[in-house]
Amino acid sequence: MMSIGKATAVSCANIAFIKYWGNSNPQLRLPANGSISMNLDRLVTHTTVHFTPDLRSDTLNLNGRTLIGAQLSRVSDLLERVRRMASIDLSAEVVSENNFPTGSGIASSASAFSALALAAAAAAGLTLSEQELSMLARTGSGSACRSVPGGFVEWKPGTTHLSSYAFSIAPPDHWELVDCVAIVSREHKVTGSTSGHSLADTSPLQAARVEDTPRRIEICRRALLARDFEAFAAIVEADSNLMHAVMQTSTPALLYWLPATMAVMHAVQRWRALGTPVCYTIDAGPNIHVICEAGSAERVEADLRKIPGVIDVLTAQPGGPARLVRSPA
Numbered sequence: 001m002m003s004i005g006k007a008t009a010v011s012c013a014n015i016a017f018i019k020y021w022g023n024s025n026p027q028l029r030l031p032a033n034g035s036i037s038m039n040l041d042r043l044v045t046h047t048t049v050h051f052t053p054d055l056r057s058d059t060l061n062l063n064g065r066t067l068i069g070a071q072l073s074r075v076s077d078l079l080e081r082v083r084r085m086a087s088i089d090l091s092a093e094v095v096s097e098n099n100f101p102t103g104s105g106i107a108s109s110a111s112a113f114s115a116l117a118l119a120a121a122a123a124a125g126l127t128l129s130e131q132e133l134s135m136l137a138r139t140g141s142g143s144a145c146r147s148v149p150g151g152f153v154e155w156k157p158g159t160t161h162l163s164s165y166a167f168s169i170a171p172p173d174h175w176e177l178v179d180c181v182a183i184v185s186r187e188h189k190v191t192g193s194t195s196g197h198s199l200a201d202t203s204p205l206q207a208a209r210v211e212d213t214p215r216r217i218e219i220c221r222r223a224l225l226a227r228d229f230e231a232f233a234a235i236v237e238a239d240s241n242l243m244h245a246v247m248q249t250s251t252p253a254l255l256y257w258l259p260a261t262m263a264v265m266h267a268v269q270r271w272r273a274l275g276t277p278v279c280y281t282i283d284a285g286p287n288i289h290v291i292c293e294a295g296s297a298e299r300v301e302a303d304l305r306k307i308p309g310v311i312d313v314l315t316a317q318p319g320g321p322a323r324l325v326r327s328p329a
Contacts, residue, residue: 004051004086004090006050007048007049008046008119008325009047009116010044010046011045011047011111011112012044012319013039013044013108013316014037014110014146014319015037015038015040015281015289016143016281017037017232018035018216018217019281019283020033021197021284022201023198028164029138029141029142030164031164032200032206032210034154034213035146035154036217036220036224037146038153038177038319039150040179041316043098043099043181044319045098045099045111045114045115047094047097047112047116048094049116049122050094051088051124052090052093058075058079058092058094059072059092062097074140078117078136079120082120082126086124098111098112109140109193110144110147112141114148117148118324119324130148131165133322134146134149134165134166134167135161135164137322138164148322149168150171150321151173151174152171153169154166154167154221168321174227175224177317178292179290179315179317180289180292180314180315181313181314182260182264182304182310183310183313184258184286184309184311185287186311193283196247196284200246202250203245203246203247204249205242205245205246209245216235229277232279233277233278233279234279236280240280240281244256256284257286263307264288264304268280268290271303277296278296290304301313
């Protein structure tokens with residue numbers, strides 16, 4: 001076993017092509033359905049975990065701000081899992097920083113808890129497999145399990161803690177896709193994903209969505225592996241629209257879109273009709289991910305910036321796995 005101390009990890013956000021929405025087990029964050037995603041190489045979280053006898057309780061600093069309450073409790077819950085696995089009884093100082101807007105539909109919790117899981121395990125002296133790290137990250141944020149492996153990733157929903165984890169189905173260089181994230185709001189969303197998942201079953205559409213997910217996953221996986229953009233675009237947009245239909249028909253209804261979100265959706269469909277390989281997908285927030293092939297990325301980014309209400313455009317290509325950037329001390 002390595003010495004107990006301090007470790008820093010970096011992890012990518014990810015964008016889901018087939019969405020995760022709703023849990024079959026909220027405590028373990030077992031998803032109601034499987035999903036497929038792509039890691040985003042330039043949208044990352046750096047997290048340092050330091051287990052030390054100098055603290056009486058865990059502390060959390062996110063983007064320069066000390067956090068308490070529910071956010072700290074969520075981090076401490078994952079740290080407690082690590083402490084039990086490592087048979088240690090030390091509190092930890094956690095310092096984390098995102099290089100993109102937090103809590104606005106760009107999977108900040110995915111990169112955050114993926115980096116936290118890897119850094120905490122390493123700092124505690126544990127050597128975990130990728131599958132074990134994916135399961136650990138999932139307990140903090142469901143989609144975080146997908147940020148542990150690299151490239152294009154599939155998440156098995158499973159029925160137990162040990163059977164729900166993510167794995168790579170293709171490396172980052174398999175397909176030169178670019179995610180042009182149209183930022184239409186930097187505000188933290190009022191209803192976070194954790195709360196939103198609990199509302200999924202109040203929608204009359206959720207059961208049908210979940211039942212049909214294996215079919216959509218198969219179509220998406222096949223299109224992705226074949227680099228068939230036409231088939232890929234059709235299923236990605238259909239899946240995103242279906243998830244938001246569930247959100248919009250839940251009780252209470254979740255209406256994440258802003259006028260600029262809709263403007264980008266219409267523009268993307270117009271550009272595709274004119275021959276540009278491009279599609280959109282939207283997570284739980286107003287910002288919209290516009291996926292295109294690398295050859296079209298510069299033009300797509302420029303055209304997005306012309307749309308009223310688009311504040312900025314962040315670009316990312318397929319990213320690698322979560323990784324340590326400093327060994328435990």
